[in-house]
Amino acid sequence: MNKRFRVPGRLNTKLEELGVRVSDVLRRAGLSQDLFQQTRILLSTEEFFALWRSIGEVSGDPAISLRLATETRPERFDPLGIAVLSTENFGTAISHMARYKKLCCPEEIVQHTDKAEWSIQFNWLLALGIEPPTLTEHCFAWVQTIGRLGTGTNISPLRVEFMQPRSHSKVIERHFGCSVISGATRNAIVFRAADAQAPFVTRNAELLDMLAPQFDQELKQLRQGEEDQENFPERVRGAIQEKLTGHRPSIDDIARRLHMSSRTLQRRLQESGSSFQRVLDEARHQMARYYLSSSVLELNEAAYLLGYEDANSFVRAFRTWEGVPPGLWRESYRTKAMSQEKVIQ
Template structure:
């Protein structure tokens, strides 16, 4: 979920760059930003992504680079939201805190689902108009596992890791995660054995959590309060399109409000559930079609359509064009 407010860069990030032998000034200059950002430490989403792209360009090792910051930054340099996760009761509590508090620092979203014997952690983002560096996504996935290892003191391994990007050298990542790495996948995901979430954290600190949690929860409430109900509903829809059933009742339940209240608030913002669902499907359709690794049947499924013909009809209505022609034209424009 994103907001219009700036992103505060934790001091630990600058410290991490320095520990890796990378001059902070070099990263900032390469990102074409003023050096004052180092002391101000507050940037826009575009600038935040530019910093990560600059870091990626400087190290010129995407796969190895994903391991650098999570393993280099000391726990004492964690910002308050991460510190609260590190001192959580167990791995499950830590991950849930990370997913919740990450909403205060876009552009990435963390979505956690426990299914059967698996815990699926998906990283996504709302700003489809700005390409997110693979290094940023990989660093976050690495950190989520590193958090579990540091907190429990155990060599926890993932069962599977998926990236939407192509990679050249995955062995270093497979050695770290302890599992196969799937590239050019549909989503960026870290999949864990659900039993590992029950491991208690040796770093658990109840007294510290009593101090941090109320402050962080209050900050989170203020942050999400600045978002319109339209933005919130669209965010929920984007991560829920593949659900078998998706209607106003589902969204209202997740927001802990009645259907009538949700509908009224959407009406106040001059929109409706159906209109937002159309908008989200249209936006996601363009994003998915821009990914050549997804065939049209997969795109239709990811958008929540039961059959490919329904997706075709909807897309022709949106773009006055077929999905195949749109993809071909888009590819030509990019080349």
């Protein structure tokens, strides 16, 4: 997984075209004024969130993220966008996006399909705070742009769901052509299940055959680089977080996940100055912050997902980490999020 976001230089051009002063955006985000003069623009998750938050605040336009994601000129698409449009249908396009996202950012696209609905979510793997509303809306609008340009139709979702309230819901409804649900348990754009099979008029199998192998080679190199360079406790923490789904993973569970013996795992952690218990606590701490800031889970539900026997054990652990109980920590984040929403308005 790439740990930094690769920001396309065309964002600068698009902002200027829409009348947004890029210098003001960068200043408000605390980023370098020469950011868009760099050959490769790489930002941490915190910096990336600050950039998108500032775009909303500086523009004063509730539809700015939607307008930025609306593109009808294929020549402005990056290689991944061109490859996505070259696939056979809408569902395959999103699957390609999900597969190759890790080349350019610590972001995950999660899809769920049943008989009636196809939902798409964006997860920010290294985020500790709340994602900016502008970023969520931009991601959903970009999905729709891919769908409409690829199918050559005005395909629209059934609905879009947001955890945080939106004062400009009518603007969003007009853009997507569907209802908006606020206060949901997730941020998601939901299409009809059949929409995933909508054929692309932009399909170009020959071009895709040229681009996909290059992306696959980059993925292979990325994985090799991670194996060679990644800090071992970080690998263990990542494996623990994958297993934190309602039970506390044991050292044996994680050792099997990493294809080594528990003794070897213990030894390598000790050599790096850490221990399994310490890494387990760090993994739980990081996921606890994510659950409390980015979802409406009850405390006992969060405790269960983090592998605690009861909510009291979770509360004690969280107080040790943050100095305050989880309920109070969550309220402070909600207050901050509401303040940010008012600024955007």
